[in-house]
Amino acid sequence: MNPPLVITEKQAFQSQLLSWYDLNQRALPWRGERDAYRVWLSEIMLQQTRVAAVIAYYQKFLQRFPTLQALASARLSSVLAAWSGLGYYRRARMLHQAAREIVKQHSGQFPKTAGELADLPGIGRYTAAAVASIAFDEPKAVVDGNVERILNRLSGSLLTTMDSWNFAEALLFHDRPGDFNQAMMELGATVCLPRDPNCLGCPIRAFCNSRSRLKVVRLKPRRRKRTLSYALCRSSKGVLLVRRPGTSTLMPGMWELPELSSKPTLETAAFLFQVRHSITLTDYVVSVFEGNHPGPSGKHFTPAQIARLPLTGLAKKILSRAAVI
DNA sequence: AATGCGGGGAC
DNA sequence: GTCCCAGCATT
Numbered sequence: 001m002n003p004p005l006v007i008t009e010k011q012a013f014q015s016q017l018l019s020w021y022d023l024n025q026r027a028l029p030w031r032g033e034r035d036a037y038r039v040w041l042s043e044i045m046l047q048q049t050r051v052a053a054v055i056a057y058y059q060k061f062l063q064r065f066p067t068l069q070a071l072a073s074a075r076l077s078s079v080l081a082a083w084s085g086l087g088y089y090r091r092a093r094m095l096h097q098a099a100r101e102i103v104k105q106h107s108g109q110f111p112k113t114a115g116e117l118a119d120l121p122g123i124g125r126y127t128a129a130a131v132a133s134i135a136f137d138e139p140k141a142v143v144d145g146n147v148e149r150i151l152n153r154l155s156g157s158l159l160t161t162m163d164s165w166n167f168a169e170a171l172l173f174h175d176r177p178g179d180f181n182q183a184m185m186e187l188g189a190t191v192c193l194p195r196d197p198n199c200l201g202c203p204i205r206a207f208c209n210s211r212s213r214l215k216v217v218r219l220k221p222r223r224r225k226r227t228l229s230y231a232l233c234r235s236s237k238g239v240l241l242v243r244r245p246g247t248s249t250l251m252p253g254m255w256e257l258p259e260l261s262s263k264p265t266l267e268t269a270a271f272l273f274q275v276r277h278s279i280t281l282t283d284y285v286v287s288v289f290e291g292n293h294p295g296p297s298g299k300h301f302t303p304a305q306i307a308r309l310p311l312t313g314l315a316k317k318i319l320s321r322a323a324v325i
Numbered sequence: 326a327a328t329g330c331g332g333g334g335a336c
Numbered sequence: 337g338t339c340c341c342a343g344c345a346t347t
Contacts (some may be wrong), residue, residue: 046342053333053341087331090344117340124344143344161326185342194340195336223338249329279331313332 013182013207014173017065020184020203026051026190031060035108036135037068043127044095048088050188057086069108072099078255080310087313089251092121112136125165141168142181146188153192156209224282229260231291232272232322237300240291240323241315246291250279256315257288258298275321277314288318 010315022202025031029140030042034285041061046053061082065071071079083092098120102110118125132138143151143164151167152158159167168307173180189197199211241255263267269289277284299303301309306325 021339043342048330048341048343049332050334050341085332086345087333092329096345122344130342142342145340146342182342189342277331278333280329 014202038136072103139174141172151257230257233291238302242298256312
């Protein structure tokens with residue numbers, strides 16, 4: 001299929017983009033990284049997650065699991081603990097599973113093609129192309145949210161998914177596929193922004209058919225607001241935590257504080273503090289009370305034990321705020 | 326094609 | 337308050 005927009009000056013487009021990238025790329029921990037394990041980890045962490053949120057997790061994770069072999073031989077709970085707070089915990093489970101598959105089925109050698117990579121859990125078309133192009137120079141284009149927005153604006157129309165991928169492949173600079181892909185994403189993240197793009201500072205404005213005119217209509221459901229209350233029960237044995245059911249669709253098997261079904265009166269429990277937390281479509285205002293309310297189930301953990309536990313993001317936030325961890 | 330999956334930061 | 341982020345798996 002032909003790309004929806006024929007760029008006759010493809011070479012000029014690639015040259016402008018890459019020159020801009022070489023000069024203006026942000027310094028990020030995974031910039032210039034060619035090790036497949038590290039590239040892979042960064043791509044998984046960056047799925048639907050902003051760069052700013054990933055940086056610290058990426059560095060800490062690599063300290064904890066420096067190599068593919070270290071990750072593969074680790075317990076899942078350790079991996080989830082390192083992921084705690086980053087969200088989308090299925091990514092951590094699949095990352096761990098994929099590491100074990102590579103060690104077992106590929107004798108520790110990282111698959112080097114997008115086709116093989118895509119067979120691993122947690123690696124779809126985007127991540128397969130990203131790792132293959134960045135770590136192994138395979139000429140495969142990526143389309144993420146940034147690239148899709150750029151392509152829509154370049155073409156001046158809302159492209160179908162298939163047209164976006166074809167267009168991206170048609171534009172790809174085969175001599176530096178990894179840099180080309182990262183340049184497109186960097187442009188989307190810093191110049192071709194969703195709202196108010198900086199068209200005057202754009203290195204490929206000469207090729208753009210819409211500038212900022214293309215309207216994107218998207219109706220997202222409104223976020224709901226809810227209040228929650230949790231008990232912080234401390235004893236000489238540590239802090240009381242409960243484990244979410246393994247069958248739960250949301251954060252299965254992870255540890256959190258015991259929830260209070262209703263806000264206690266000040267006579268029965270001392271109010272400690274409030275924190276805000278957002279998950280999925282709900283914004284929570286969470287009140288934490290000093291608890292002497294040991295639930296029917298649960299287990300006490302010392303701070304040292306808690307540090308190695310897969311906590312929900314909210315539990316981590318509360319325990320951090322309470323100076324337990 | 327639509328949905329569920331965390332969480333937060335920029336505006 | 338709203339948007340949307342270097343997506344994937346499942347249906």
